[in-house]
Amino acid sequence: MALLASQRASIGCPLDVRGLGVVYETRDGPLVALQDATFSAAPGEFVAILGPSGCGKSTLLRVLGGLLPPTAGAVTVAGDSPGEARRRREIGFAFQSPALLPWRSVAANIALPLEVSGAPPDQARERIAELLALAGLGDYARLYPHQLSGGMQQRAALARALALRPPLLLLDEPLGPLDELTREALGLELVRLWQASGATVLLVTHSVQEAVALADRVLVLAPRPGRVVASLPVALPRPRTVEGAASIAARVRAALQAGAA
Amino acid sequence: MRRSQLLAVVAPAAIAGVILVGWEAWVRGASVPAYIVPAPSAIASRLFADWDYFLPEGLRTLGGALGGLALGSATALLFAAAMSRWRVVEAGLMPWAVASKVTPIIAVAPLFVIWFGFTPLPKVLVAALVAFFPVLVGAVTGLRSGEPAAHELLRSLAASELQIFLKLRLPSALPFLFAGVKVAVPLCIVGSVVAEWVGAGRGLGQAILVANNSLDMPALFAAVVVLALLGLGLMGLVYWLERRLLFWHPSSFGG
Numbered sequence: 001m002a003l004l005a006s007q008r009a010s011i012g013c014p015l016d017v018r019g020l021g022v023v024y025e026t027r028d029g030p031l032v033a034l035q036d037a038t039f040s041a042a043p044g045e046f047v048a049i050l051g052p053s054g055c056g057k058s059t060l061l062r063v064l065g066g067l068l069p070p071t072a073g074a075v076t077v078a079g080d081s082p083g084e085a086r087r088r089r090e091i092g093f094a095f096q097s098p099a100l101l102p103w104r105s106v107a108a109n110i111a112l113p114l115e116v117s118g119a120p121p122d123q124a125r126e127r128i129a130e131l132l133a134l135a136g137l138g139d140y141a142r143l144y145p146h147q148l149s150g151g152m153q154q155r156a157a158l159a160r161a162l163a164l165r166p167p168l169l170l171l172d173e174p175l176g177p178l179d180e181l182t183r184e185a186l187g188l189e190l191v192r193l194w195q196a197s198g199a200t201v202l203l204v205t206h207s208v209q210e211a212v213a214l215a216d217r218v219l220v221l222a223p224r225p226g227r228v229v230a231s232l233p234v235a236l237p238r239p240r241t242v243e244g245a246a247s248i249a250a251r252v253r254a255a256l257q258a259g260a261a
Numbered sequence: 262m263r264r265s266q267l268l269a270v271v272a273p274a275a276i277a278g279v280i281l282v283g284w285e286a287w288v289r290g291a292s293v294p295a296y297i298v299p300a301p302s303a304i305a306s307r308l309f310a311d312w313d314y315f316l317p318e319g320l321r322t323l324g325g326a327l328g329g330l331a332l333g334s335a336t337a338l339l340f341a342a343a344m345s346r347w348r349v350v351e352a353g354l355m356p357w358a359v360a361s362k363v364t365p366i367i368a369v370a371p372l373f374v375i376w377f378g379f380t381p382l383p384k385v386l387v388a389a390l391v392a393f394f395p396v397l398v399g400a401v402t403g404l405r406s407g408e409p410a411a412h413e414l415l416r417s418l419a420a421s422e423l424q425i426f427l428k429l430r431l432p433s434a435l436p437f438l439f440a441g442v443k444v445a446v447p448l449c450i451v452g453s454v455v456a457e458w459v460g461a462g463r464g465l466g467q468a469i470l471v472a473n474n475s476l477d478m479p480a481l482f483a484a485v486v487v488l489a490l491l492g493l494g495l496m497g498l499v500y501w502l503e504r505r506l507l508f509w510h511p512s513s514f515g516g
Contacts, residue, residue, distance in 0.1 A: 062413075065417050066417075067413060067416055067417060086416075086417060086419055087419045088419075089418060089419055091417055092417075093413065093414055093417040095410040095413070095414070096410075097408065097410045099408055099410035099411040099413075099414050100411075101411060101428070101429065101432070102509040102510070103432050103435075103509045112414075112415075112418075112428070113418050115428075116415065116418045116419075116420045116424055116428075117418065144508075144509055145509075146509060146511075160414075164418075
């Protein structure tokens with residue numbers, strides 16, 4: 001019998017994307033959202049996907065998450081199709097909107113993936129307590145989303161994404177809507193959660209600073225059609241400093257501008 | 262009790278007081294005969310004297326209305342579940358739902374009595390028919406109102422259709438369902454009374470007919486007062502339930 005998703009030891013999975021293309025059929029004809037995207041991620045790697053709006057970042061994430069079938073190319077998550085990985089519940093998702101269910105308390109929201117996967121109640125309770133502690137939400141467990149700040153809501157959403165110890169974590173601008181101070185604090189928090197989980201992380205962002213501060217590698221996308229124009233490693237020791245990041249940020253910006261031209 | 266809550270009780274009561282005192286003074290001063298307009302005091306004393314008549318009749322009408330509300334809402338929710346899931350079902354059923362709404366209930370009620378006899382059953386069916394449409398419209402909209410990101414999240418967790426329905430779509434629909442039920446409550450009381458008028462068993466509708474035929478205006482007014490109180494009570498119950506269940510909804514913040 002396969003291991004229950006909630007019992008799985010969390011080890012990041014490899015990810016491979018070859019010649020990925022996505023075309024949306026719209027009323028005004030086909031729209032190329034992504035063209036010939038090729039990259040890979042090593043197990044446990046933190047990859048930031050950076051680009052201006054309309055470069056297909058979110059489309060890419062939805063394909064990797066098995067929510068959207070690709071039009072061309074091949075994608076494998078842990079050696080399988082993203083759809084298979086999704087059915088095995090190996091993918092954790094967090095979005096720009098926290099997407100917490102407003103009628104559920106923080107603890108009940110974090111419990112959602114465990115409920116859906118049919119985890120035994122005692123095991124689920126234990127995991128929820130773990131996640132609340134991990135995300136620093138212990139004192140907020142019984143509160144409802146509308147009683148929390150935006151940053152706290154995003155923390156709960158991240159804890160929920162980690163509930164089933166997914167080998168792959170897909171984050172669609174989860175820090176996007178927050179104010180700058182909260183963003184910085186939650187960014188550090190995110191690195192800590194990633195290190196504790198060992199998962200492979202793909203973080204979509206449009207902030208150069210955020211990408212350089214958090215990721216092992218920055219994938220730069222250009223718009224119309226969306227394509228990968230650069231893959232820049234961030235060879236900085238952790239914890240990182242603003243000074244060290246500056247030179248890499250400059251290279252990332254140069255790649256962005258070259259892609260836009 | 263807060264000042265605003267106090268105001269919500271005191272202001273309507275004051276208006277009722279002014280109207281009742283004026284009414285009483287007018288009937289007495291102008292010697293209006295009781296078979297045209299009875300004095301409030303006459304209505305009240307009739308109500309208290311014959312409470313063991315008005316209360317059971319009122320409960321019969323209320324029973325028909327509540328039974329219809331439950332049946333109509335449950336049917337509407339079932340239809341809405343199918344309609345919000347499959348566009349083709351919505352396209353096929355919505356015209357018939359609209360037809361059920363625009364057909365005057367007073368024209369259909371006698372048919373129900375012919376089919377189901379002089380029993381409470383046609384009363385429940387008539388009330389269900391009028392409650393159906395507003396709840397259906399609310400439910401169809403509501404079941405589609407779940408946050409798209411929450412829907413994606415559940416899909417990413419390989420949740421089944423049933424899990425998505427129970428954990429996301431149904432709770433998201435609650436505010437819309439309550440809006441529909443609030444429209445349906447007064448309608449199903451009307452439905453219950455109309456069904457009684459055309460012979461669907463006893464109740465305040467019949468009490469009004471009997472009082473009308475014998476020009477017993479105090480009894481007629483008393484029946485109307487009881488109907489109004491039943492309607493208010495039922496609406497109060499719905500509002501109370503809404504506040505309990507929708508504590509998480511923005512509409513209940515700051516209240």
